[in-house]
Amino acid sequence: MVEQEQRTGTSSTRMIATLGIAGLFSGLALVAVFLFTRPIIEANQAEALRRAVFQVLPGSSSFQTLEFSNDKLALLSVEQENNAPKSKNPQIYAGYSKSGKLLGFAIPGEEAGFQDKIKAIFGYDPQRRMLIGFEVLDSKETPGLGDKIIKDKYFRTSLTSLEIDPKIVAVKPGQKTAANQVETITGATISSKTVIRLLDKTIRRWLPSINIYLAKQ
Amino acid sequence: MVAQHKYLFSETMKNFEEAARYHEEFIKGLWKENPVFVAVLGMCPALAVTNTAINGLAMGGATLFVLTFSSLLVSSFRRYIPKEVRITTFVIIIATFVTIVDFLLQAFLPAIHKELGAFVALIVVNCLILGRQEAFSFKNPIRLAMVDALGMALGFTFALFCLGAIREILGNGSLFGVSLFGPSFEPWIVMILPPGGFLSLGFLLLFFNWLKQRQEQKQSLVYLADTVAEVAEKKDSIISLKRGV
Amino acid sequence: MAADLLWIFISAMVINNFTLYYFLGLCPFFGVSDRISTALRMGLANIFVLLITAFCAWFLNTYVLSHAPYLRLISFIIVIASTVQFVEMAIKKMSPVLFKALGIFLPLITTNCAILGLALFATNKGYGLLEGLVYALGAGGGLTLALVIMAGIREESKLLEIPKVIEGTALNLIIAGILSMAFMGFAGLFSTS
Numbered sequence: 001m002v003e004q005e006q007r008t009g010t011s012s013t014r015m016i017a018t019l020g021i022a023g024l025f026s027g028l029a030l031v032a033v034f035l036f037t038r039p040i041i042e043a044n045q046a047e048a049l050r051r052a053v054f055q056v057l058p059g060s061s062s063f064q065t066l067e068f069s070n071d072k073l074a075l076l077s078v079e080q081e082n083n084a085p086k087s088k089n090p091q092i093y094a095g096y097s098k099s100g101k102l103l104g105f106a107i108p109g110e111e112a113g114f115q116d117k118i119k120a121i122f123g124y125d126p127q128r129r130m131l132i133g134f135e136v137l138d139s140k141e142t143p144g145l146g147d148k149i150i151k152d153k154y155f156r157t158s159l160t161s162l163e164i165d166p167k168i169v170a171v172k173p174g175q176k177t178a179a180n181q182v183e184t185i186t187g188a189t190i191s192s193k194t195v196i197r198l199l200d201k202t203i204r205r206w207l208p209s210i211n212i213y214l215a216k217q
Numbered sequence: 218m219v220a221q222h223k224y225l226f227s228e229t230m231k232n233f234e235e236a237a238r239y240h241e242e243f244i245k246g247l248w249k250e251n252p253v254f255v256a257v258l259g260m261c262p263a264l265a266v267t268n269t270a271i272n273g274l275a276m277g278g279a280t281l282f283v284l285t286f287s288s289l290l291v292s293s294f295r296r297y298i299p300k301e302v303r304i305t306t307f308v309i310i311i312a313t314f315v316t317i318v319d320f321l322l323q324a325f326l327p328a329i330h331k332e333l334g335a336f337v338a339l340i341v342v343n344c345l346i347l348g349r350q351e352a353f354s355f356k357n358p359i360r361l362a363m364v365d366a367l368g369m370a371l372g373f374t375f376a377l378f379c380l381g382a383i384r385e386i387l388g389n390g391s392l393f394g395v396s397l398f399g400p401s402f403e404p405w406i407v408m409i410l411p412p413g414g415f416l417s418l419g420f421l422l423l424f425f426n427w428l429k430q431r432q433e434q435k436q437s438l439v440y441l442a443d444t445v446a447e448v449a450e451k452k453d454s455i456i457s458l459k460r461g462v
Numbered sequence: 463m464a465a466d467l468l469w470i471f472i473s474a475m476v477i478n479n480f481t482l483y484y485f486l487g488l489c490p491f492f493g494v495s496d497r498i499s500t501a502l503r504m505g506l507a508n509i510f511v512l513l514i515t516a517f518c519a520w521f522l523n524t525y526v527l528s529h530a531p532y533l534r535l536i537s538f539i540i541v542i543a544s545t546v547q548f549v550e551m552a553i554k555k556m557s558p559v560l561f562k563a564l565g566i567f568l569p570l571i572t573t574n575c576a577i578l579g580l581a582l583f584a585t586n587k588g589y590g591l592l593e594g595l596v597y598a599l600g601a602g603g604g605l606t607l608a609l610v611i612m613a614g615i616r617e618e619s620k621l622l623e624i625p626k627v628i629e630g631t632a633l634n635l636i637i638a639g640i641l642s643m644a645f646m647g648f649a650g651l652f653s654t655s
Contacts, residue, residue: 423636426627426632
């Protein structure tokens with residue numbers, strides 16, 4: 001009887017109370033799970049970044065984050081790196097060998113590919129002015145065709161010793177004559193050209209600030 | 218003595234009936250009312266992430282988690298939730314569990330989470346989950362609601378696994394990442410691309426329709442044969458009547 | 463910047479079409495696509511709600527969720543649904559004609575996966591307000607395009623004799639598959655050079 005009364009004419013206080021209690025418990029549960037999983041998720045992301053940086057800078061065993069803000073590159077302090085809301089300024093990573101020697105910079109970049117943006121990271125050696133490593137972070141290129149930019153060994157090897165001067169250019173398969181040229185992949189011409197454009201555009205954008213940063217050291 | 222036997226008998230029958238009811242509620246989701254193949258619900262995840270068998274299973278598992286726990290909560294508190302705000306309450310409950318499963322996947326299975334991407338969060342708008350709360354959990358006791366939720370979620374997972382396996386075998390020549398036909402196999406790439414999702418579910422539904430139609434035809438044939446036999450029998454008796462035997 | 467915006471628009475509209483590439487908004491795609499005029503109005507209502515969604519998502523992401531990322535899903539759903547309801551009331555008061563044309567679709571749309579999908583994708587891609595609005599316009603345009611094409615095909619197919627075994631969802635899915643294949647032709651629109 002009592003229940004029926006409540007069912008037919010529910011007071012607005014009761015509705016608000018129900019939603020409030022549901023919201024309260026939901027909030028508590030979410031905060032608990034968030035606090036529990038956040039360190040693990042952050043560790044996962046840091047590990048993925050570490051692996052990518054060490055992959056594109058062969059021989060490196062530690063790295064530091066450099067941030068571009070106020071028109072110059074600067075090393076991030078430890079507190080800044082651990083700050084929870086990550087800043088939106090563009091960042092690159094300086095990789096060092098075991099003896100603390102600067103091996104090069106790992107630079108992320110993106111470019112519109114065949115289907116969606118291709119996101120990649122590559123290693124740049126400022127002493128030899130060469131690209132020394134390349135890794136695709138995210139791509140939706142067609143499986144079996146465009147995704148050869150990830151799987152094609154010859155293409156990937158050609159990106160591990162690539163001169164950047166005067167410009168990184170794409171050539172047809174089998175027509176490479178200089179160290180600044182990359183052969184495109186048969187069946188993935190557009191995707192491989194996109195990667196080459198990504199490399200050239202990104203390195204041109206970073207080169208001036210990297211040189212200023214190095215000159216100051 | 219007799220009374221006791223009668224009582225025991227009726228109790229057993231009741232238990233038996235109850236068990237049959239549970240069995241029915243569980244089994245219906247798997248096949249007869251399968252959410253994907255029969256009711257065609259939750260198509261967005263069913264097509265978007267089923268390019269491999271593993272992804273299908275992972276999405277099914279995540280949905281299972283959300284659906285079971287949401288049903289548990291909704292059914293437990295069904296007397297205390299006013300009818301006017303029930304949908305909003307369901308949504309809050311479902312969204313909470315989806316966020317939890319999203320965080321858990323990100324923490325413990327980051328590779329799978331990267332594959333599924335935003336579609337984990339999109340479980341929240343899967344009509345199957347809200348539909349089960351509204352149609353079943355809000356009206357039924359906890360145990361029955363759990364059985365229903367488990368059956369439906371397992372049916373969903375089964376359908377996603379089937380789609381994922383078909384698409385992976387045809388489109389990549391592998392199952393669970395293990396190559397099946399060797400390097401000479403030329404994969405039918407479009408099957409693991411979006412059109413393959415539409416096409417494989419379309420042709421599966423077509424196949425089920427065909428099976429159903431054939432069964433119906435068979436039944437009507439049997440009926441026809443029976444009728445013919447009956448008429449023939451009557452004819453015989455009429456003829457014999459006429460002859461005055 | 464303008465080139466970026468154009469890429470976002472075209473990419474969302476045809477290359478990565480919400481319906482035919484991401485399978486978002488399939489319920490209206492199969493449910494409200496038997497007449498072109500209805501499909502067009504549904505599409506316009508969708509564009510409208512998507513624009514509101516993009517604004518809400520940007521607002522929440524910038525001012526609220528940077529401190530509480532775990533509330534993203536819940537706040538997206540609740541804020542979007544209630545904003546659309548308020549806008550619906552406002553339209554009803556201010557422009558009964560517009561309400562008659564689009565109003566009946568609005569409650570249907572708020573629980574559509576395309577709406578939440580847009581909010582989540584725009585967040586994952588880190589879009590700002592302008593980019594988000596252009597993305598919503600492109601996505602909505604793509605939904606409308608897919609809906610209208612589907613409705614056109616289904617209007618024509620009513621005149622045909624279709625075997626009973628393929629009628630209904632199976633046929634719609636196969637048509638959608640062929641359309642999706644056709645839309646694959648748009649891939650590479652921005653990368654040929």
